[in-house]
Amino acid sequence: MTRLELPDYKFQTERVKERFLRLKRRNITMEIRNLTKTFQGIDGPVTALKNINLKVHKREFVCVIGPSGCGKSTLIRTLAGLEEATSGEIFLDDKVVTKPGPERGMVYQEYTLFPWLTVKKNIMFGLLESGATKSIAESEARQWISLVGLEKFENHYPSQLSGGMKQRVAIARALANQPKVLLMDEPFGALDAQTRAKMQVYLMEIWKNIDITILFITHDLNEAVYLADRVVVLRANPGEIQEVIEVPVPQPRNPSQFITPEFLATKHHIETLIHPIEQVNEADNLNLVRMVNVASDIGDIF
Amino acid sequence: MPSLSVRKPLSKKRRSLVAFFSFAIPLMIWSAVSYLPFIWHPLVKVTEAGSVGYFRANMLVPRETFKFETQKMASAGLEQPSGTPANPLYLPAPHEVGKALYTAFATEPRRQSEKWLHESLWSSIQVIFWGFILSSMLGIPIGILAGTFDFFSKLFEPFIEFFRYLPAPAFGALAVAILGIYQAPKIAIIFIGTFFQQVLVVANTTRKLDPALLEAGQTLGASNRSLLLKIVIPGVLPDLYRDTRILLGWAWTYLIVAELIGTSSGITWFITQQARYKNFDNVYAAIIIIGVLGLFIDFLMAYFGRRFFPWKSI
Numbered sequence: 001m002t003r004l005e006l007p008d009y010k011f012q013t014e015r016v017k018e019r020f021l022r023l024k025r026r027n028i029t030m031e032i033r034n035l036t037k038t039f040q041g042i043d044g045p046v047t048a049l050k051n052i053n054l055k056v057h058k059r060e061f062v063c064v065i066g067p068s069g070c071g072k073s074t075l076i077r078t079l080a081g082l083e084e085a086t087s088g089e090i091f092l093d094d095k096v097v098t099k100p101g102p103e104r105g106m107v108y109q110e111y112t113l114f115p116w117l118t119v120k121k122n123i124m125f126g127l128l129e130s131g132a133t134k135s136i137a138e139s140e141a142r143q144w145i146s147l148v149g150l151e152k153f154e155n156h157y158p159s160q161l162s163g164g165m166k167q168r169v170a171i172a173r174a175l176a177n178q179p180k181v182l183l184m185d186e187p188f189g190a191l192d193a194q195t196r197a198k199m200q201v202y203l204m205e206i207w208k209n210i211d212i213t214i215l216f217i218t219h220d221l222n223e224a225v226y227l228a229d230r231v232v233v234l235r236a237n238p239g240e241i242q243e244v245i246e247v248p249v250p251q252p253r254n255p256s257q258f259i260t261p262e263f264l265a266t267k268h269h270i271e272t273l274i275h276p277i278e279q280v281n282e283a284d285n286l287n288l289v290r291m292v293n294v295a296s297d298i299g300d301i302f
Numbered sequence: 303m304p305s306l307s308v309r310k311p312l313s314k315k316r317r318s319l320v321a322f323f324s325f326a327i328p329l330m331i332w333s334a335v336s337y338l339p340f341i342w343h344p345l346v347k348v349t350e351a352g353s354v355g356y357f358r359a360n361m362l363v364p365r366e367t368f369k370f371e372t373q374k375m376a377s378a379g380l381e382q383p384s385g386t387p388a389n390p391l392y393l394p395a396p397h398e399v400g401k402a403l404y405t406a407f408a409t410e411p412r413r414q415s416e417k418w419l420h421e422s423l424w425s426s427i428q429v430i431f432w433g434f435i436l437s438s439m440l441g442i443p444i445g446i447l448a449g450t451f452d453f454f455s456k457l458f459e460p461f462i463e464f465f466r467y468l469p470a471p472a473f474g475a476l477a478v479a480i481l482g483i484y485q486a487p488k489i490a491i492i493f494i495g496t497f498f499q500q501v502l503v504v505a506n507t508t509r510k511l512d513p514a515l516l517e518a519g520q521t522l523g524a525s526n527r528s529l530l531l532k533i534v535i536p537g538v539l540p541d542l543y544r545d546t547r548i549l550l551g552w553a554w555t556y557l558i559v560a561e562l563i564g565t566s567s568g569i570t571w572f573i574t575q576q577a578r579y580k581n582f583d584n585v586y587a588a589i590i591i592i593g594v595l596g597l598f599i600d601f602l603m604a605y606f607g608r609r610f611f612p613w614k615s616i
Binding site: 102114115116126 | 514517519520521522523524525528532533536537612613
């Protein structure tokens with residue numbers, strides 16, 4: 001068997017290099033400065049996030065990935081203002097934010113649509129909260145509904161929709177407020193593989209067409225590399241940034257890029273960051289010897 | 303599909319059949335005890351007294367006494383009494399109660415001052431209605447506040463937690479002293495019996511609302527006021543409605559105690575009065591009427607519940 005020869009993930013073609021240069025010249029939409037978050041655990045304080053520093057540029061797509069328990073969700077919840085930072089600051093267009101607000105839209109893994117409101121009224125919710133009149137909110141909601149292709153379902157309740165449709169409504173609901181940043185906490189984690197792939201294409205399409213900066217949390221390597229301009233890799237205990245990777249796969253993305261050398265190289269590199277080979281956990285190894293009777297004769301499956 | 307499978311619904315046809323038996327079986331047992339003399343019938347209804355001095359026609363005597371007197375008369379060569387097996391007066395047969403369901407409404411009260419059955423029932427319904435409405439008007443808002451804001455939870459719940467252990471009927475004498483002897487103290491007892499439980503139940507239900515919905519609301523820019531009015535309240539409303547249905551059942555149980563306070567009134571008065579006249583068929587009829595009324599109101603509320611909360615049943 002021949003091993004695939006993968007290029008260095010840091011190698012960028014001229015086109016990709018230029019795009020990153022352009023990207024870095026844009027304004028900084030969100031800046032995280034020395035963000036630290038500690039919890040009071042059973043055995044004393046636990047550091048969930050330690051010294052997180054990150055600058056997200058306008059209309060950038062950033063994915064955050066890391067092993068379970070690395071504080072991905074804590075990070076995004078703190079950015080949304082749902083949890084308080086122990087120390088450090090979060091800037092949105094150079095203004096410090098501490099509380100939740102409509103300028104940071106959020107989409108969760110669980111479906112958080114209001115079950116008592118129809119699709120249209122769910123999307124109107126934020127618009128009405130920000131003081132829009134009913135008729136304006138309604139016409140704007142209609143536009144968002146058609147953007148996510150759910151015209152036929154505008155008067156349906158969330159319980160009548162499929163998982164993918166619910167997330168489309170949730171995205172539309174968050175975007176209707178015209179936030180500066182869209183925070184997405186494993187939004188496609190509960191969907192089946194096929195729907196998830198569709199939703200990824202969908203999200204890219206929306207991102208291309210409207211002025212939005214996206215911070216996207218995932219534990220799926222393919223998803224991270226496929227969607228992101230940059231991938232932030234976190235480490236667990238304490239949760240800190242291990243590396244920020246500029247994805248060398250050219251934009252605009254399409255599913256055929258999943259097997260390009262630069263895609264695989266990036267994916268492979270993130271894999272080694274998240275699952276270092278030497279850190280094999282004893283508890284993860286199955287003790288196979290005990291599972292079979294010593295006397296039994298089990299043939300080799302290969 | 304077998305009838306007994308764990309947490310699998312029955313077919314529609316079989317479900318209504320089983321529901322039918324849920325009423326039919328108790329009725330069958332009652333009928334069997336009433337109409338089959340060999341099951342119970344511990345008494346004998348005297349049809350002809352014979353030579354027994356103290357026997358009268360239609361008198362109920364224990365079976366043993368009847369046997370003893372019959373033997374005594376037989377050995378003395380006197381005329382033997384005759385009779386048929388009977389159940390005690392307090393267990394009328396289904397057809398008697400069935401008849402009473404009609405006659406209880408149609409019979410004029412014995413005294414001028416007494417009320418017809420429908421008047422008694424109406425008085426009971428009013429007591430329940432006002433007691434429960436007053437309790438809900440206060441209890442539901444306080445419960446929602448306590449379930450939403452920790453401040454109100456700590457302000458109200460410790461005292462209410464203490465107060466709900468005080469039995470509502472214990473306030474009867476106090477209620478009469480303060481509110482007089484007519485309807486007001488009865489309404490007060492229903493209120494006391496319902497209100498304190500209601501606050502705690504509503505607060506608990508409110509706390510069960512998915513916090514993710516509130517967070518979603520916050521990230522959409524909802525103010526504190528909007529979180530309460532546009533998320534908490536609509537979010538818990540179907541569950542509050544269900545709580546209210548259950549609490550209304552509790553209010554009915556307090557009704558019987560409440561109506562004994564001050565001047566006895568309503569359906570309870572009717573029941574005690576009929577028991578005093580030994581019209582036990584009327585007593586059963588009144589009890590059944592309360593049950594039917596409760597069931598009817600519950601069906602009505604379930605029906606409106608589906609109308610009010612269409613997103614729940616979909």
